[in-house]
Amino acid sequence: MSFLDKFKGQKPAWCPGCGNFAILNVLKRLFTEMELDPSEITIVSGIGQGAKTPHYTKCNTFNGLHGRTLPVATGIALANNKTHVIAIAGDGDCYGEGGNHLLHAMRRNINITLFVHNNQVYGLTKGQASPTSMPSLQSKTQPFGNPSEPLNPLALAIAMNCSFVARAFAGASGLPQLQELMKKALEHKGFAMIDILQNCVTFNKINTFHWYKERTYRLEENYDPGDRISAFSRSLEWGDKIPLGLFYKNERPVMEDNYPMLKEGCLAAMEFDQKEVFHREMVKFF
Amino acid sequence: MSFLDKFKGQKPAWCPGCGNFAILNVLKRLFTEMELDPSEITIVSGIGQGAKTPHYTKCNTFNGLHGRTLPVATGIALANNKTHVIAIAGDGDCYGEGGNHLLHAMRRNINITLFVHNNQVYGLTKGQASPTSMPSLQSKTQPFGNPSEPLNPLALAIAMNCSFVARAFAGASGLPQLQELMKKALEHKGFAMIDILQNCVTFNKINTFHWYKERTYRLEENYDPGDRISAFSRSLEWGDKIPLGLFYKNERPVMEDNYPMLKEGCLAAMEFDQKEVFHREMVKFF
Amino acid sequence: MDITIRIGGEAGQGLQFIGSVLARIFSRNGLHVFSHQDYMSRIRGGHNFYQIRVADHPVRASKNRIDILLALDENTILVHRDNLRAAGVIIHDSAMTGQEHDEADFLHIPFLEMTEKAGVTRQMANAAAIGAILGVLGLDLDLFPETIRDFLANQGNEVVASNLAIAQMGWEYSHSNGWPESLKFSPANRKGLMLINGNQAVGFGALVSGCRFLSAYPMTPSTGIMIYLAGKAEEYKIIVEQAEDEIAAINMALGASFGGVRAMTTTSGGGFALMAEGLSLAGMAELPLVIAEVQRPGPATGLPTRTEQGDLLFVLHCGHGEFPKVLFTPGTPGQAISLTNKAFELAEKYQVQVIIQSDQFLADSEWTYEETHDCFLNYNDYRDRSENSGEEEYKRFALTENGVSPLAVPGLSTRLVVVDSDEHDEEGHIIEDSETRNKMVAKRLLRKMPLLQEEIAPPEYYGHDNPTLLLVGYGSTYGIMHEAVDELADEVNIALLHFSEVWPFPVAKDYDFMAAVSRAELAVCVENNATGQFARLIRAETGFLFKASIRKYDGRPFLLEPFLGEVDELLGQV
């Protein structure tokens, strides 16, 4: 059975040429190579084009609200540690509507892998500026271009001491690295984020496939992702040259380790004895 | 008339010894020294102890919801540029409930001065961990201490390329600098943030007045706030030594300059001719 | 003459372009139009359609039976063929549909071939299709050039010229084709009509009410309002700010309102849900605010591009705590213009929050109107711009007889404006005592409610005075009810009662409308939802219990024939 069968999902509703196809494919290939069963994976997503991804493969799926991917993923990861919890979000979803959750998920350093399909635009709602849109992106709601400074997700993540911070590109040249980073992220203990540059053929005429292709390059072989300051400094590179790779990584404790109630394993699998609890606790009100 | 008269407000409901008193006093003194009239100031605040500040002085006031200080301030600043718009928020207010708005206010670089009364705890609701609480802070809702990494507001702001990023301390040793920074922040064109370390005598028994006093020191005279990388690196200092001062500053365009409709001044003061608009636009539907 | 044209195809094929150009050409020809859109939540592929009813008399709803089907793909033919009337026509290009059709009701036109011949892009096939439809209808291309120019203004003269050339080819092809007279128009009156959809109407209503600030987060099907106003922003000095989320959107609007300008926010149900706390803040701080909520089917993300009246009771009761609120539910773009204007007036006059509830059906439906004057519009500046007189300090929440306190603007005088989300005293400072609380609740809620109620117009009654069947509804069902009354008036005593101002619930002033409801042999509550929310509201307010209802909750609007069928069935029960 090829990965296309095992992880075959619904027919994608994306535009032909959309960068999301490549990401989806890499994801399926990775699952296959990691010999995962669909039931060992849970994908949580929000609303947007990228957020439709879980429907197009096979896995446990919580396709929730726009912007609320990470709290849902957090709840799942705490209640039930039996599956890999992957969060998939768009740039609007994750850096716009859901920005606050991103900050706090990073602080928690909970075991979640976040893939941001960053096409620097609101795709599903037809082309408005997203938090990562370039100033020159004009739209019907931004006739003067995007008036705000584009958000730099990597710099932000490094400032938040996120324990795994990477960038990849969903074009052919970037796919092997994307898969490699995804694998590392899934194996990472703690919160891992990959910002994936993804072209939107319909609404982003600035950051096209070629635009990315010409600018992106891999961080040097000897680059040290352990150095937070230099990670920050590299994260500021954007323009003619855009580095890809694992920018920053640390080994700080994951949230699950701070919680004694998780020491005995999966909450969802525990038994409950109502009578015992009732009698043990009732007396304390006397 | 002393500043205490001109800017006299309601009687504060803070605990005796609370660091908020000092901040309030500095604020009043600064307003007086800047020869501002109360009507030239608008303070926007949320809900929390620090957020009560505007009631305790004299000024236009929008004491809104917990966490929503910055969007309100943004709306005011865009609609009406006749007053200094100051946002006052707690660490819970600004980095917790309102975290997303902070990110995007920084991106907008709108003319707002933000003072965060950062006591590293939820004061008004009786001592729960805030986003900046130290891991050792235990409370009735965090019996195992704060399980998440404390948020570093300065690093975050620098990563967001906030155009004015400073830290001050609300203890006697820090007050002259606090006032000086507040003045600079008010004069700054763009979004300016000062994270003010403020002791909470009642609920934060870790980061006490003395704790701060022993650790804080001023950034060197020759420190260059124009260097983003070194600003980031200094922002990571926290522990035995905590630097105070202006960490980072840039001169990027403010949002108001990106909007052609603001070129002619204050929207709130403009006239409106209904008939003319109606007839001019009605025909376009034919 | 009353022709229904359905244009179907995949997302991204340009059917919205074809539809809106056609609708505009019709209205400029003095023809009446009713159009509606049915589209999926995707950018390319899938199946969408745009439906236009064009007639020589006013039309207010869509039909199920199609006269002309323009099929941009084969799927359109599969899905819609059954709806084609006898002697209707299916226009298609078999090179696009990938399938030959030689049945009598098919008209193959080689659109793609035309573009190839002309050496223009495939996309321009759409102009050929427009020309072809005009040809079938016996309309000429006179108005095509100026109309296409309005749509493609930014693409230069050359593009306009090529479009015209291609349209001409389509027109020639179909015009010569001897179509039944029943499809032909001979527009007597070429005085153009106004063509406007529900979203534009709310935007236009805001514009002519002096709205200076719109903060919103994009959300289908409300985004059109934002787009309309963004297009006017520079000329009329309006800030249109895309917020980071809906919570920011409403709080920014409240900041702007506090700052002294007329402010609004727009959203759909999910975004409105996020505004609930901000709405309550507006209530407490007595900040004028207008919100347009354009509904789509829920719960949650639901059917993002479709229609429903599922949020009535949610929106009506939204916000914790108690504060006055006004809710309008326009049934037509015309009502949407005037009610949006009334919304801004009431919001500022009483310092309250006014919500305009619309839905995807109304938002995307185009209606035509004859020229109107501005007489139905109001603009009063209710802000208080005077300086403090003498000794007395300005008090933002001064206890006045009618509960409305002077509304000063910060920075425009030395008056200090203090507002608070906590309970407060007259100056706006936090209080906790029982007496002040009671006074403030009386001021901001109990005294204002009856005043607001006074402002509310009664529902519109139309039809027979002593009806056997009375259709009762609100919001976007106006059109379908109106059509049903017109259609059936000859056969049965029928009437409609339509509420476009639902809260405060209207009281019987000019006429006792509830008596009319009781008088009817059968009163039927018509709603585009599953649980009968409007019927519940009427019962809560009047005690009246509907015995019959017509409901629909599949995300689609009522169409005329099935609706008449349901009415018929109910008539059978009387």
Add this chain to the structure above:
Amino acid sequence: MDITIRIGGEAGQGLQFIGSVLARIFSRNGLHVFSHQDYMSRIRGGHNFYQIRVADHPVRASKNRIDILLALDENTILVHRDNLRAAGVIIHDSAMTGQEHDEADFLHIPFLEMTEKAGVTRQMANAAAIGAILGVLGLDLDLFPETIRDFLANQGNEVVASNLAIAQMGWEYSHSNGWPESLKFSPANRKGLMLINGNQAVGFGALVSGCRFLSAYPMTPSTGIMIYLAGKAEEYKIIVEQAEDEIAAINMALGASFGGVRAMTTTSGGGFALMAEGLSLAGMAELPLVIAEVQRPGPATGLPTRTEQGDLLFVLHCGHGEFPKVLFTPGTPGQAISLTNKAFELAEKYQVQVIIQSDQFLADSEWTYEETHDCFLNYNDYRDRSENSGEEEYKRFALTENGVSPLAVPGLSTRLVVVDSDEHDEEGHIIEDSETRNKMVAKRLLRKMPLLQEEIAPPEYYGHDNPTLLLVGYGSTYGIMHEAVDELADEVNIALLHFSEVWPFPVAKDYDFMAAVSRAELAVCVENNATGQFARLIRAETGFLFKASIRKYDGRPFLLEPFLGEVDELLGQV
């Protein structure tokens, strides 16, 4: 014996400590207690009080008239003196109040001097005050040591011993003071009673229902529930997670619910408002969820530490779109325990959202109960843990006869659980077609509603069968209505009808409660709000229009004497 003790002072003086230790000592003495708290939104200063009614029979409401006033500051005397009954006593230390009082009803006790003599902290004056009150009441200090140990467990034996020594001094001082017999208790039955407040009751209810996950953002007056469960988290393996905001709180809880555990979130009105969208998501995804909404007066921040029943209709209709929902409004801590249990059961059984609406008054009020058994509790694991049988794939939203689909847990089998906020098919994947939409609305809404209605218990009727006056209410007004019925039963035919399960609105099964309402000469709707929300709900559901009401919206609960006064006035009108 029925004594009301009010303990007043500034925030931070420790009156909550005094009050709760006293209440516990009383209940351990087998005495019945009803307490409530009145406090400001500040940490130090201002004016707060803690009121305890202690009696040898069950008590269910607070009185206005005080028997014993413990004044920790002079302001307390100024504010409350008028409420002191004849021959009541005001206990104070003039060194604390800064004022000498030599009127007959004052008892000066040198609390501070006692602490100085004993060489302990000033704070321990509170123990002296506790001792003094016990002395006045003629109760001994037997139960003091163990009780104080429970409160100060973490402070070591020495502190407990000093507290006891100081309490002894206070007791000696007051005991010897010859107080009127009318203040004396002689507890016959020393079998201790259970003492529990509304917040603890919800927390305890959740604990015994197998709740494993609480995510919440702190918000007065709901935080007590979170604190209760956080204290049990380690022992019973419960995650209590403080979220970054309320939106995260509800979405985390939904994640946990999807993950297969019983989950809840707690908040007050403003936080609930932020959860509106998440609630709608839960509705669409059919995720079991329990929410406790502990009301405070709004709108907006309002009066953060006070009480109101202002959110009924908001919460009931909350969330865009249409989905089933259950709303419970317990009137007592006892009801809160069993209804919280029922909430978890129904939530999982029907995969719906159940809201427990409480308020600050109930949350902070302590009630006493005799020992009960666990017979009123249920626990059923409704999750489906089986593997796929044979060929057929698991479908999260399988169309079943009753609308309830099997609820699998991800990762615990090879079944794939797919949920979606969009409209979806049986497997959980996005759809847009009309047929599936109709089926899913029928499944999740129309079919479940009647089943849920079946589960709802009718309101509780208490009092005369053919009453002149019937008090109708819901939630925390239970106690005051009950007291009024007991108080007035001798004089007038009176009864109460109390709704603790308000949605789905109960149907007349066992008895026709609305007939009882109509039968009463005067039915009075009792509500702690300004607009009569419950009366509106009753009208919407039954058509019944109340002609009389008793309302209060100053942030304070009903107190017995003024309430009886209002009832009296209404009786005059019958």
